[in-house]
Amino acid sequence: MRHITLLTDFGTREGGDAVMKGVIWRIVPGNPIADLSHQVAPQNIREAAMVLERIAPYFPDETVHVVVIDPGVGTKRRAIAARFGNQFFVGPDNGVCTPLLERAERAGAPIEVVVLDNPEYWNEEVNPIFHGRDVFAPCGGHVAKGIPLGKMGTPITDIIRLKPPEPAIINGVVQGEISHIDYFGNIITNIKHEVIKPLRPVVVRVGGVELHDLVTTFGDRPVGDLIALNSPTHYVMVSVVNGNAAKRLSVNIGDRVEIVPQTR
Amino acid sequence: MRHITLLTDFGTREGGDAVMKGVIWRIVPGNPIADLSHQVAPQNIREAAMVLERIAPYFPDETVHVVVIDPGVGTKRRAIAARFGNQFFVGPDNGVCTPLLERAERAGAPIEVVVLDNPEYWNEEVNPIFHGRDVFAPCGGHVAKGIPLGKMGTPITDIIRLKPPEPAIINGVVQGEISHIDYFGNIITNIKHEVIKPLRPVVVRVGGVELHDLVTTFGDRPVGDLIALNSPTHYVMVSVVNGNAAKRLSVNIGDRVEIVPQTR
Amino acid sequence: MRHITLLTDFGTREGGDAVMKGVIWRIVPGNPIADLSHQVAPQNIREAAMVLERIAPYFPDETVHVVVIDPGVGTKRRAIAARFGNQFFVGPDNGVCTPLLERAERAGAPIEVVVLDNPEYWNEEVNPIFHGRDVFAPCGGHVAKGIPLGKMGTPITDIIRLKPPEPAIINGVVQGEISHIDYFGNIITNIKHEVIKPLRPVVVRVGGVELHDLVTTFGDRPVGDLIALNSPTHYVMVSVVNGNAAKRLSVNIGDRVEIVPQTR
Secondary structure: OOOOEEEOOOOOOOOHHHHHHHHHHHHHOOOEEEEEEEEOOOOOOHHHHHHHHHHHHHOOOOOOOEEEOOOOOOOOOOOEEEEOOOOOEEEEOOOOOOHHHHHHHHHHHOOOEEEEEOHHHHHOOOOOOOOOHHHHHHHHHHHHOOOOOOHEEEOOOOOOOOOOOOEEEOOOEEEEEEEOOOOOOOOOEEEHHHHHHHHOOOEEEEEEEEEEEEEOOOHHHOOOEEEEEEEOEEEEEEEEEOOHHHHOOOOOOOOOOEEEEEOO | OOOOEEEEEEOOOOOOOOOHHHHHHHHHOOOEEEEEEOOOOOHHHHHHHHHHHHHHHOOOOOEEEEEEEOOOOOOOOOEEEEEEEEEEEEEEOOOOOOOHHHHHHHHOOOOEEEEEOOOOHHHOOOOHHHHHHHEHHHHHHHHHHOOHHHHHEEEEEOOOOOOOOOOEEEOOOOOEEEEOOOOOOOOOEEEHHHHHHHOOOOOEEEEEEEEEOOOOOOOHOOOOOEEEEOOOOOOEEEEEOOOOHHHHHOOOOOEEEEEEEOOO | OOOOEEEEEEOOOOOOOOHHHHHHHHHHHOOOEEEEEEEOOOOOHHHHHHHHHHHHHHHOOOEEEHHHHOOOOOOOEEEEEEEEEEEEEEEOOOOHHHHHHHHHHHHHHOEEEEEOOHHHOOOOOOOOOOOOHHHHHHHHHHHHHOOOOHHOOOOOOOOOOOOOOOOOOOOOOOEEEEEEEEOOOOOEEEEEEEHHHHOOOOEEEEOOOOEEOEOHHHEEEEEEOOEEEEEEOOOEEEEEEOHHHHHOOOOOOOOEEEEEEEEO
């Protein structure tokens, strides 16, 4: 048995997410399915890539991640299925799986990608604007069932890669940006903690304020304090203890973040 | 094993949906349960009927759909369980299942409806305002377990039918209305594509604009374009490519839609 | 097999809830997991306690409730696992499980509580601000697998207890407060129906209005009427038939509620 996850921008109000479960269960009855999220901002591939990157490694080996953020549905964009090391991916070829691909490459793990061009594994009728239901859900179900990728499509090696903006180091200043604002209002930057670790103690500049080095956890400071810390996925993050940092600083995704060594 | 789905207007914040899973699992431990939606607008039977109609056919044979939109809870409204062809329904008798009933009738499939009047299949204590937890969840669990409907209640043939407004054709003009605005802001009309197919190419009038015939998919036009197309459930739909058509046109559910053949 | 539930304040947008399922499934593949809620107001232990109290008793015996409302993550607050009668609890020691504990005490049911201090049952790497993923999910999975609590930690007897405000009876007036406003806008008080039962018929005062005794269910009055009734969890509740009472009365959680016997 292979676990399945679903990640879409469909919302949960109208059942666009649920119908995929129905299609999957017709192929693998009762198969365990977890919703990663259905509330990714519409068409936001980058946000979905971040959610997928953070969560996929914690799922059991052989889990099948069906990821449908699909602004190009019905166009020439390709539908793919892939093995990236010990995890499977099914979805549009739009770069959302780049982090899984690169992790497998770094680990020297097996990688296999096919274009889903064998209609035998789709729904009988394929609607041109709902491939989530008619192509990706049934193909995800068939991967979970153990159908080899090679039967479902044609191998390719030119998968699309998404390159999010990387921080630069200019004159000793690490210049990055806000890549995400989470549900609690925590500000997540695109600066890996390992990049600034050798420079510590540091000053973190964001939204017009300066924070003096990082703390370990929220409880290190009183409620209401603005702090920087290392996020659970190892990026520099700015938070308010039991509060909302993004609101406090009135910042948005894409805003500049700078980190410099403290002058002694 | 029979799959179960849940469709309610309870929201997902307070566990009114989750408690139904607990009740079901006491009867059929670990039974697969999918949430169709718990965010139907409060007491909106018509919206729930649309979600159910769109999704139920994609679920495996013998799936049990527990649907609790229940403005009449605690009154004389009847609680029912039904077989409509290869799917089961459990919920208040309020017309929400009319599309499933009519599909089964058109197909000449077996139909069986009972009033759930045998308390042996309810929770021991039945709260007068939470039949979702105390009547429908346990009855749904028992149907999933394979208890025959005839044991759970008394057969009836006068089930309530919900008749949504149908489009009219007056002087060659198809006059319908907006029946739904989806999560992405797509405008779904109550005009079946098959009705206007013989008239094509057509002009679609809605929210003060005219659209010249339908396109096949979003990718046929540039981002930001206003388009008409055939929805995944085969109704005429108006969209903005990668945008929000309802906001663009400032329209609401119930607003008029007209479709006429193009004059050449 | 032991069912698992999850109750957090993580929201459902970013997968903080889903990653816990991945961790659990690595330990107990395919184990049934129900989401009680992930939309508890951030850090609101009292709201979570109420959801847990209302729902837990309806789940099968031996269900494992993983409850992560954790403003103290990374501080000295303890992580605990417990058996309260026929249900298990895993989460921070913050009083959220007080109702389960007290119910077990009243029933004279077995109670066992341990501090989760055996890292053998945690994730290999434990992030200081995400114990939901790295401590509570894996420990919940291990409890579901049947690992005895005594192997996972050290017994304690000084678990933290949360004491919500209790109503007082002063000069024959039951003085309570609004403890919750639910998804439909129903106003739930902290006054148990059994307390006012001997005083009936009563007058209920809230938000500047007086309601004359309780009705049995919504259908007893016309749509739009303001009514008092006994909630499904046996507290006095104020509602508008098919409407939103909290909006109608402009009241908030914590606002005063008074109940007095009717003068004849």
